[in-house]
Amino acid sequence: MLSAGQSVQSVAYSPDSRYLAAGEVGGEIRLWTERVGAPALPGYLPGHEVAGTGPISADGRLLITQEDEPDLSTTTRIWTSGDNGSPKPRYTLPKDWEANWFLTGRDGDPVLLAHHWAGGLDHTLQLWRFGAEGQPHRSASIRYTADVPHITVSPDGRLLAVGSGEERAIALWDISDPAKPVRRADIPAQAKGGLFDTGSLWFAGPHTVVTVENGWHLRFWDVSDPDHPRMGDVIEDAALRQGAMYDDVSKLLITEESGDTIRLYNLSRPARPVEGERIPAAPGSYFPAGNDELATAAADGTIDFWDVSDPRKPRKKRETVRFDRAITSLAVTPDGRHAITGSPYRIWSLGRDGRWATPELATLEGAESVRLPSGRSWLAVTTQTDAPGLAWPTSGTRTSSTTTPTASTRPCAAHNPSVCRRTAGRRCSRI
Template sequence: MASLWDVSTLSLLRNKHAPEQCLLRRMSGDESTVTTVGFTPDSSYLATGSSGGELRIWDARFGHSVPIAIKSKAHDLGVCTLHFSPAIGKEDSVLGKQYLMATGGQDNELRLWVVEVGGQIVGGSNSPIIAPHHTLYGHAAPIMCVRFSTSGHILASASGDKTVRLWDPIKLIPLGVLEGHKRYVTSCAFSDDGVLLAAGSGDRVIHIWKVEGVTNNINKVSVSSHVGKRLSAKFPSQRYRENIKVIDWNCDDVCGWLTEQGLAEYSHNFRSQAIDGRELLTMTDDILENKLGVDALGHRNKILRLIQKSGPESPASKTSVNAPPKEYLCPITKELFTDPVLCADGFTYERVALEAWLADGKRTSPMTNEKLTHLTLTPNRTLRTLIQRYKEESI
C-alpha cells in the first residue's frame, strides 16, 4: 500500500487527529512490500516498486486509488529503488507526456524505462505504458539506490558490491566507478549544482566525490541495449543544450545552464518567472537583482558575462557589460572589495569578512582549509588602488 499526505499545514501535527486529516489517499494493489516510491518531475504521477518485482504508476493529483499502468516482472527478485530524471517530462503538452525512470533491483541490473501518459502511444491507444528503454550492466550485487543529477546528465547507482557507478543516461554509456566503501552502499545523492555526489554505506562512512567533468571510462563495465524501434526513434530526441542557440533554449535549458555554472540556487526564481533563452538574453543587472533575486554582485556579473559570450543573437553581446575582473571580488562575499587585506595563506579577502571568519574561532584558510601560520592582516593597497581606478572608469 502507498499513501499520499498533505504536508502543507504542518500545524495540524499538533492535533491528535492530524494524521487522518493530512491523509489524502491510500493506494492499494501491491500484493508484496512497497519498497520504493517516486514522483515524476512535474509531480503529476507517482511510481511505486515492490519486492514482488512490479512497477506501478498512479495519478497523484486527480486519479482514483487504482494504478494507471503496471509493469510486471520489472526486476527478478524485486525492485529496490527508482528515480525519475528531473530534466524530462516537466513541460506541459496536450499530446501527452514522456518520462525517463531508472530502477535498480535484486537482480543486480540497472534499468531505464520510458513512462508515457496521454496521447496516442501504441496502435492509437491512449493507455499509459511503462516501456523498457535500456539495461545497464556492471554491478555484481543488488542495486540499492539510483539518483539522477539535477540536470539529468548523470545517473548514479549504489550497490551491495561496495561501489557507486556513474552513467550517461542519454548516450547510454558508463562514465566511471567510485570505490572506497568497505561494505554495501545503501544510498547516494547529488548536490543541487551537480558537482558533488555523496554516498552512505553499511560501513558507517559517508563518502563525497567531486564528479564535475567526469570522463568516460567505458572499459569499466559492459552495456547492453534493449531499445525497441519505437523508443529508439522517439526517446533519443532529447535535446543537447550545447547544440542549441541560446535564443532557442527553453526554461529547462536555462535552469540546467544555471546549475552548471554553480548558480543552482537561482533556478527556482528563473523557473517561476518562465525565463527562457530569449528572455535570458535581455537580462540586465537591475532585473537580475530586483526581479530574480540575484543579490550577489559577483553572481550577477557572472551571468551577464556569460550572456555576453552567447553569440551574435544575444542583445547582451551588443552591449558593453563592464564587469569587474574576478580578482576584484572577495572569495568569501563574492562582492567587490572595499577594504582588501592579505592573509597568511597568500589570498586577499574583504577585511570585515575575514575578521568575522576569525571571530568564529577558525584558524584555517577559507580557500585551502590549511592552518594559518599567523593571523596578521596586511592591507592590499595595490589592489585597492586598482579597484578605485576601475570604479572611476565605470562611472
C-alpha cells in the first residue's frame, strides 16, 4: 500500500483503470499508476560512481545494468527507457568490456565510458556515443597500467583524469569531442587508493582535481588550462578522515574533522579553498538539500537544515525534521516538491514552504539502491528480494512511476550536485 502525504477524503479510478486519483484534505490530488512496481529487469545498476557520471544517461533514456554470470564474469547491458520507464534492450557489451557510467554532465547524444580488462595490469578505456539507433560509435583507445585503476570525470564531461599506483603521473584527457580524446598534460601525482576508494582522485568542480598527498593531505590542482595544470592549496590531515564532499551547485567543499564535526570551505576559485566555520555532523551524514542548503543527520533520526551561502557564517534554519531512525542518504528534487531518504528508501512530499509532510508518500520496501533520472517521472530501484509492500513481480532492477498532476511537478527528477566522497569502503555517489 502506498501512503499519501495527508489524509485522503476521496478516491477515483480513471475510466481505463490505469490510474487511481486520491484527493487529500490539504487540497492536492495524487495520481498513482496501475503498475507501480513494474516492469523489472534482470541484474542491478552499477554502484561505483563519481561526480559527472551515472548509470542513467542525462536525458533519462538509457540505463546500464550488470548481471553476474556463473563463470564469475559480468555482463553489461544498455536499455532504452520509454516515457513511463518501460525499458527495452538496446545493446550488450562484448566479452571483457564493462561500463558503470554515462557522462551525465554533457549535452547531445549519450556517451558511455567503457572499460576493457582481460586480466593483468593492462587496461583500456573508450568513449562510446549512442545515437538514436544502431551500434555505438567508439572512440580511439586510452591505455594505461594499473593494479587498481582510478578514473574520474569533470562534472561538465569535458575532462577525464586517469591514474594508479603504477603510473608515475595522472593523465589528463580532453574528451570534449568523445570521438577523439586528446591527452593534454600530466599531473605530477599518483592515485594509490584501494578498490572502490574514490577519494584518491576526484574533481571538485570542472576546474579542480583533488589528490591525496602522502596519504594524509588533500592536494588541489587547477586544471582551468588543461595543457598546464598548476598545483594549488593543500588541506592538511583531511585525507585521514572517512570522507569529503564537494557540491558544484553551491561551490561548497566539506571535510570531516574530529568530534563529529565538519568544516566548510568556499571553493569558488579553482584549487583555492577558503576556510569557513565548523558545524556538527557525523561522518558521511551531510547532504546537499538545494541551492546553498545543507542537511545534516543525527543518529536519533533528526535532520537539521543549514543555510551555507556564506561558509564563514553558516546559519541553522528553524525547521527540524525527526524520523523514526537515522538516514543514510537524502536527495531533494530541483523543484523542491519531493525528497527521497534511505534506508529504507522513502519518498516524502514537501510543501511550498519547504516543510516535510508526514507520513511518507511511499516506502520502497526491499530497495537496495535508488536512482533518479533527471527530468523523468520514474525511479530505477534495485532489489534482491520481492518487496511485500509494492508487490514487485521478480527480483532485479525495477522502474517505479511516482507522478502527481500538480503544478508541473517533476517528483523524480534528480537533484544534481557534483558530489565526491573520499571513503573507506564507501562509494562516491552522485545523488
